[in-house]
Amino acid sequence: MKEANTNIVLKTENLSIGYTTKKTIYTVASSINFELHKGQLIGLVGANGIGKSTLLRTLTKVQDAISGKVIINDSDLNALSPIELAKQLSLVLTEPLYSKNSTVYELVALGRHPYTNWVGTLTEEDKSIVDNALRLIGIEVLKSRRCFELSDGQLQKVMIARAIAQDTDLIILDEPTTHLDMYHKAYILKLLQKLTKETKKTILFSSHEIDLAIQLCDQMIVMTENEVVSDSPCKLIERGTFESLFPKDLIDFDSKTGSFKVKK
Incomplete structure (x- = not known):
């Protein structure tokens, strides 16, 4: 068991994310439990406004969690100083x-x-x-x-x-393919995949390029209105996770091709 744990770079324990004001707490997502392992490329996907950026900000200590824990290399995120954290993870923002x-x-x-x-x-x-x-x-x-x-x-x-x-052991990128054309979107994600293989670093990125993430990622974190699930793309397809991402009036997920298609 201890040998397996040495490969866990980050994990969450019953994490709840959202915003707090003086009068209320607004929870975006709760009961978030996943592990990120050494040398993996992980894609974080979900519909617009579902909370992907909120999750990334919480994982990187930009904002506080409502409850639960984030553990990086066996250390509680909240116990790390800014310099200590900067030696554990690096962050690439959209802007x-x-x-x-x-x-x-x-x-x-x-x-x-x-x-x-x-x-x-x-x-x-x-x-x-x-x-x-x-x-x-x-x-x-x-x-x-x-x-x-x-x-x-x-x-x-x-x-x-x-x-x-x-x-750092962990690199987190917030929508690294924004403003890029289709070729360069694929190029950047393929580059990230290559880096995980060559450097053994763990790379987590958020993206709207779900089809590309399915093809290239070792693991995916999928945020829906009801839950946050994490597994390999193949297992997520098998359990029908992607079929619940969007309203069914316009697009469908084709489990055979692993891609979304516009309804005719």
Whole structure:
């Protein structure tokens, strides 16, 4: 049992997520229990407004849980300081905060911030890690370019490289394929899959690209109005989970092809 647990990077225990005000508590989802294992690509999917971003914000300590626990590498999320957490997980947001006048190298190097001294001086080891991140993502030729010169797809690769440079066991991305065309959506998700195989890091991402996630993910977390379930794509298809994601008046899920189809 202990050997198996060493592969659990993150788990939730009876987690409830939502918002609290002075007068009321609004629960988005409750009884959330899942485990993320080392070297897996995990897709978080669900309808618009179902609570995917709320779940990610709770998992990354951006907002508090209503109840329950999030455990990262055997540590309670609430017990971790900001620096300790930054050494456990890296986060790629839909709208990143950075100076577009920065070079690609400078932006990727920000991933080393949890490990550098107070003036942010990079050691030779830090520089080697940054160079390796650029190589893994295949953007070495862009390292001297300014961020404002990049396309959306290139910039997304730079943000992923920064997360790799941060060198955490867990990388969480909030809708990494937003604003990309179909080819680049598939490219980014295929890149994430490749990274899990090469680096053994665990990557969790939220997405509306459910068909692509089914094809590429080792595990999926599916949020519906009634529950949050997690399993392999094949087992989720077998139990009919995807058929309950959307109203049936316009689209159907085809369990044979593992994709959604518009009704004729």
